[in-house]
Amino acid sequence: MQSRTPAGRSGRPRSAAADTAILTATRAALVELGWSKLTLGDVAARAGVAKTTLHRRWAGKNELVLDAVAEPFDALRLPDRGTLAAGVEDVVLQPAAILDRPEARSGLMAAVAEATRDAALRERVRTSIVDRRKRLVVEGRARARARGERPVEFGPEEAARTADLIFDMVAGAVVHRSLVSAEPADAEWARSLTRVLLLGLAGAAAAGEREDRVPHANGGAGEA
């Protein structure tokens, strides 16, 4: 988490209430001001704590904002809706709902931007957001397998590479849709994305099974 409670150390323990107050205040400030105009002094005032308390727990603005916007990702759960397709749609829609919140929009992207120059922050993004989302994908695949649906499966190494590809496509598409294209990632859009994705993977798997001739994968009609 954000502040390491130093295990069995003695002394006055850190106020857990202050933690939640600060993170809540940070989200509120993000909504009103955005990342660039957010100041630590302002957050401290909103949370009703001293500015120094902020610095005792977080190294800087980046870490604080990241923790504040990463919190909702903790609550991500995947309801079992029966089919693989429905599961994929959920994996698309749940983070899309989070990205609808204005504090997540500016906060997450700013954190990613800063992470390009800060390896520690990048690692933090990975553990607190990316891994939690990937867990959903793994969970959905396991369920589908138990259910009898056969998700695309290759060798163990190829499978990992494919999982990464899927994740980049899904997560990237959601982010790009809602932040860059500025259009809603709603249920219908999620359905279209899921369809293209699953059909493409099925096709790639079918092509992979007959190892020899790689089909050219054009539009589906005559080639030239």
Add this chain to the structure above:
Amino acid sequence: MQSRTPAGRSGRPRSAAADTAILTATRAALVELGWSKLTLGDVAARAGVAKTTLHRRWAGKNELVLDAVAEPFDALRLPDRGTLAAGVEDVVLQPAAILDRPEARSGLMAAVAEATRDAALRERVRTSIVDRRKRLVVEGRARARARGERPVEFGPEEAARTADLIFDMVAGAVVHRSLVSAEPADAEWARSLTRVLLLGLAGAAAAGEREDRVPHANGGAGEA
């Protein structure tokens, strides 16, 4: 562009050399400092101009950085490599190459983050980056059609929606791969992405032609 040359106004014209010097200095500063630590005073010093000159041409840090990192997107061209698949791979790889530059990594994402709270900046991102990339997609499709390959095509309205979906998937995947997953968007990865995408679109088109029964699109094997 960034600074409107006021047409037929009188008086001393703005130095074009200063413009390029400033943008170059901005990119250099982005590489060394990243977005958050970049200061306008530092950029001015590197460019050899006065700080006031910066404020006369750009409203603030956001606009300046955006113009600086958007410039390379002007040069995007799409070589005709014969097949639709190759064209798609190029659409993937060209921006990936730009995102390899460290100044683009932090600058672009920061601009997008700020754009979530600034409509004018968002419009600027759209015209100077998104539209230029979309142009490549349209160009590639037109070539494929002229060549005899039939890219997926529905009604005109459905086609537009599909084009947006493709764009969000491709652009989003590239960004997510290189910035969040922090792994190279190289030729092999682009090939995998292209394959899944085109096969998925072909499958979706085939399913769309027989309007009635929507196939369930699971892994390809038996359903439950």
Add this chain to the structure above:
DNA sequence: GAGCTGTCGCTACGGGTCGTAGCGTAACGG
């Protein structure tokens, strides 16, 4: 209960950046 330890709120400070104003100078057009 006494003492230790670490947190908390508060205040104050130096250092840095921002954005603007004011001034004299430089370049171009009528």
Add this chain to the structure above:
DNA sequence: CCGTTACGCTACGACCCGTAGCGACAGCTC
């Protein structure tokens, strides 16, 4: 030659940062 605009330079108030120092507080251990 004169009006107009851009430029470089300096200076200024405002803001924010990050830290240090202080007294007070809350747990834990003995």
